[in-house]
Amino acid sequence: MKDLSKDSVTWLEVGEDAEGQRIDNFLMRIAKGVPKSHIYRVLHSGEVRVNKGRVPAEYRLKVGDRLRVPPIRTAERPSQVAVPARDFDIAFEDEALIVVDKPSGVAVHGGSGVSFGVIEQLRRARPLAKFLELAHRLDRETSGLLVVAKKRAALTRLHDMFRDGGISKRYFALVKGSWRNELQHVRLPLHKYLTAEGERRVSVNKEGKAAHSIVRLVARWENFSLVEVELKTGRTHQIRVHLAHLGFPIAGDDKYGDFSLNKALQKTGLGRMFLHAAKLALPHPLTGAPLELESPLPEELRAFVEKLDRNETGTYGQTL
Structure with missing residues (x-):
């Protein structure tokens, strides 16, 4: 990381790790802690130059571009939390990407009250890696397959595929209630909003963005x-909100679930949300070769299903 807070101009040369990245996003990445408004001010004023010329904020960098960056002072960050290195289970890895099998309870990145997440810990564990960036997100309590790009070209292609539906994503969820349809398409628009406490939430709303989920029945008990x-679209909290809106909240969901049921389930051994990113199918972002990846249910989820099969959860899980 370059020190951009010194009093003199900094000169940078663009390498492969930044090829194709917008210059505004590049500056935000290398000048962490600087407000976006300041980044855009130095861009619009022409203080930032590329190959001695002015460029707009949406300019995409090329390998070999020479950047002139003026002094940018970052805000002091008191008592930063040290990020511990962590080795995660890896479902797949090559020169272009890593697919991490993320455990529940771990955020994918720092922010919103979380000091660090998978990506920060992965970078700390791999100090020689030149480029590691999240290709998508999983909720903190969701476990399963998470894609991390190791090259800018792979990240750009993965973003395109996630946006355009070129990646098949399948999740296992345990819901309250007796789901009857073997196959059901759920098309309900979703709208993001903030609660009075400032927490992010999502609701079904005709003014929201289109969202499409396909639900298949795997197993059923009485309750x-x-x-x-x-997922045919990738909206925030899509599965959780779609299922809850239909009257089938996910077991253990602390935002959209049945809170009294969640408390009872904790006593029977389910202390997390039962949502797991189990399958990914996609063409390789660089070679186009088909990739099909699976993550088995974590032990704590398998154990709870076995309790349902044995009818060991009391009145909450009587078998048919």
Whole structure:
């Protein structure tokens, strides 16, 4: 990381790790802690130059570009938390990407009250890696397959595929209630909003963005059902909100679930949300070769399903 707070101009040469990145995003990455407004001010004023010329904020960098960056003072960050290195289970890795099998309870990145997440810990564990960036997100309590790009070209292609539906994503969810349809398409628009406490939430709203989930029944008990959900769009909290809106909240969901049920489930051994990113199918972002990856249910989720099969959860999980 370059020190941009010194009094003199800094000169940078663009390498492969930044090829294709917008210059505004590049500056925000190398000048962490600087307000976006300041980044855009130095861009619009022409203080930032590329190959001696002015460029707009949306300019995409090329290998070999020479950047003139004026002094940018970052705000002091008191008592920063040291990021511990962590080795995660890896479902797949090559020169272009890593697919991490993320455990529940770990954020994918720092922010919103979380000091660090998977990506910061992965970077700390791999100090020689030149480029590691998240290709998508998983909720903190969701476990399963998470894609991390190791090259800018791979990241750009992965973003395109996630946006355009070129990646098949399937999740396992245990829901309250008896799901009846073997296959059901759920098309309900979703709207993001903030609660009075400032927390992010999502609701079904006709003014929201289109969202499409395909739900398949896997197993059913009297009071619970195990379903596989295929995402055709990738809206925030999509599976959780779609299922809850239909009257089938996910077991253990602390935002959209049945809170009294969640407390009871904790006593029977389910102390997390039962949502797991189990399957990914995609063409390799650089070679186009097909990739099909699976992550088995974590032990704590398998154990709870076995309790349902044995009818060991009391009145909450009687089998049919």
